[in-house]
Amino acid sequence: MPISGSFSMINVDAPPLAAYFAAMQPEGPAPTTTTSYIPFIFEEVYNQDVVRYRGSMKEAKKITITGKVHDVGYRLFLLTEAESLLIDYFDARNALVNGEQQLIVLVQGPKDKINSFVDFIRSNYPPEASVHNIVVEEYTEEVRSIDSFRQSFMVSQLAKMVQIGMVMLNKQDQMLDKQDMTMNVLREESEKVRNVIKERFEEDVKWLKSEILEIRMTLNKIKEKVGIV
Numbered sequence: 001m002p003i004s005g006s007f008s009m010i011n012v013d014a015p016p017l018a019a020y021f022a023a024m025q026p027e028g029p030a031p032t033t034t035t036s037y038i039p040f041i042f043e044e045v046y047n048q049d050v051v052r053y054r055g056s057m058k059e060a061k062k063i064t065i066t067g068k069v070h071d072v073g074y075r076l077f078l079l080t081e082a083e084s085l086l087i088d089y090f091d092a093r094n095a096l097v098n099g100e101q102q103l104i105v106l107v108q109g110p111k112d113k114i115n116s117f118v119d120f121i122r123s124n125y126p127p128e129a130s131v132h133n134i135v136v137e138e139y140t141e142e143v144r145s146i147d148s149f150r151q152s153f154m155v156s157q158l159a160k161m162v163q164i165g166m167v168m169l170n171k172q173d174q175m176l177d178k179q180d181m182t183m184n185v186l187r188e189e190s191e192k193v194r195n196v197i198k199e200r201f202e203e204d205v206k207w208l209k210s211e212i213l214e215i216r217m218t219l220n221k222i223k224e225k226v227g228i229v
Contacts, residue, residue: 058108058109058110058111059108059109059111059114059138060089060106060107060108060114060138060139060140060141060143061105061106061107061108061114061117061118061136061137061138061139062104062105062106062136062137062138062139063104063105063106063107063118063121063134063135063136063137064102064103064104064105064133064134064135064137065102065103065104065105065121065125065131065133065134066100066101066102066131066132066133066134066135067100067101067129067130067131067132067133068101068128068129068130068131069094069101069102069103069129069130069131070094070101070103072126072128072129073126073128074092074103074125074126074129075092075093075094075103075153076153077124077125077126078090078092078105078121079092079146079149079150079153081117081120081124082107082117082146083146085109085113085116085117086113087107087108087109087113087114087117087146088108088109088145088146089106089107089108089109089143089144089145089146090105090106090107090108090143090144090145090146090149091105091106091107091143091144091149092104092105092106092149105121106139106143107143108139108143118136121134122134
């Protein structure tokens with residue numbers, strides 16, 4: 001256990017400090033020698049170091065979060081908080097247990113930082129998430145470094161983006177194929193309509209010609225009857 005003890009830097013003969021130790025002793029005058037103050041100073045420094053030591057003791061926790069916790073940015077959300085607390089060991093992975101979504105978080109570091117991280121998890125979550133239960137347990141195995149998790153997490157996210165991009169490209173190709181099929185159908189229908197119009201037009205022209213011929217024949221007969229040559 002580290003003990004800091006720069007006693008030579010303290011002016012124990014200064015009146016305020018002497019008065020302090022006089023108040024600490026129920027009887028007798030305040031001590032005037034440096035050695036008389038050492039037990040008190042040592043105890044104070046020792047207690048401060050104990051507090052710092054206990055706060056810096058490393059511990060590991062396994063935190064299981066159940067609810068709507070997948071595909072809502074939960075891991076990045078917790079990674080950001082762990083980095084802000086300067087936690088060096090962190091891991092998080094999605095799991096599906098009995099049909100329920102779970103996020104399993106492993107974290108290791110100084111006790112005070114781990115406690116702050118657990119408090120954060122209990123009271124904060126991403127906007128799109130819905131938390132039903134949180135279980136915090138002691139964890140005795142090794143937790144990988146936060147740098148290692150960050151790298152693998154970014155790689156997995158890039159891989160997911162590539163997969164999404166491939167799906168979008170496939171859908172785009174399918175849409176283009178459907179568009180081509182639609183255009184082909186439209187061309188075929190347009191050709192059919194054009195043929196129908198052409199046939200109707202030819203029939204109408206033929207009918208008009210026959211009507212004109214009949215009218216001419218009728219006029220010729222009328223001319224013959226009235227003697228018009």
